[in-house]
Amino acid sequence: MYTVPDSGAKTAAHAVLAAVLQVRDCRLQALLWQRAREPYAGFWALPGGTLEADETLEESVRRHLAAKVDVREVSHLEQLETRSDPGRNPAHRELATAFLGLVPSDADPALPPDTRWHPLDELPPLAYDHEPILLAARERLRGKLSYTNLGFALAPRVFTMAELRDLYTAALGHPVSATNLQRVLLRRRLLEDTGEQRHYGSGGGRPAALYCFGSTTLEITDQFAVLRPPTIAR
């Protein structure tokens, strides 16, 4: 065990894949490109490519993503599962490490002609095992929205509570109350009031306060749902 493989070992190729999600038009959408060549010609695929010798997986996925979007728009990137089924790529053995990428809702990066945003509830036929990967990415996002500050990655720098409610609603797939969302996030001190105001929709109405997230790196805000440590003696 743990033998040193000779450098000529015939090992599997390693690919990276990115499930890049953004809320556009109040719907959670994924960045996909349409394959021109076999296999899976005409099918849609996640952005990605092969890992090079001198890069980490994250560096690699950023490099491949750069071919599809402006990577500076990607506000969050985290590793998901590594897929290893020998049959997942019919052509040759290939491992693939998937990533979850998030883009703020106000970004609208230029895309190559073969690339488009697709709502996750109306997916076209996807190549390889990309559909389960994409759905797993959505589950990861939904879970982390509940117990971390990950909302920062979906939102513009400043936003009204109504806008933030629409983002959470689209990402979670169920109605969210702006009232309660505000209280939960304020209580956890994730949101800061910028002091500015802005109108949200057309027509009248009281102008909305503009908020921003205090931190733009992932933080766990609700670590123990249950079985939490005993409260310190008082």
Next chain:
Amino acid sequence: MYTVPDSGAKTAAHAVLAAVLQVRDCRLQALLWQRAREPYAGFWALPGGTLEADETLEESVRRHLAAKVDVREVSHLEQLETRSDPGRNPAHRELATAFLGLVPSDADPALPPDTRWHPLDELPPLAYDHEPILLAARERLRGKLSYTNLGFALAPRVFTMAELRDLYTAALGHPVSATNLQRVLLRRRLLEDTGEQRHYGSGGGRPAALYCFGSTTLEITDQFAVLRPPTIAR
């Protein structure tokens, strides 16, 4: 992007590693083996080895684990992060996918002479990047104990609440009340009363009821800590 690599591509070797955890003597312990050869001679390492051409990562980790323990004792196995830092193995480029393995507390598998259980709060010097991997595995376990039924993988088939309390205490690293643990797990319908009874410690005392977990596959029992879907109209 997504070019087909020629089959002679010089790709990185791929290894699997297993952070196998068990509660023994009321302490969370990890299965480690001591390296005899350089590099890291004398250091302790996670069980693992290289991925072969025709196996999945999970099959591979089970195969390598079989050299250290009776794999039938492993009650749960799940994938963790894939490490890809080019410098993580000084000798040659190597990716490693880590797994979390759990062994019930009543199992006492025979071990090879170079292999031992080590409490996680008294770790010896570890080879490569195995220490952060091991600590990440513990964090994953701690998180999932709170919102899934993962306790089944640490516990014998049947157990008293006092025994289960000791397991949770060791795994979580803080005191757990048997009283409240019972209520939380019963409310979530994870525990079943077997009807049998048994004594726990020495000395007198009321005999304890024996419980078992209803399911022995991972289930999420507390999906939404917050931001849960609206309650259906009543």
Next chain:
DNA sequence: CCAAAAGTGTTATGCTTACACCCATGT
């Protein structure tokens, strides 16, 4: 003045922790 949207006050609910107290058994 009215409609529309934002935000606050308040109550209800559910789950959890904490802790006192009762129960069953061995010596």
Next chain:
DNA sequence: ACATGGGTGTAAGCATAACACTTTTGG
């Protein structure tokens, strides 16, 4: 009897969901 551990009853705490109500603007 009494010590020892197991289990139940109950109250308190806390965060969230739900919803009525007030506030602020545009037309």
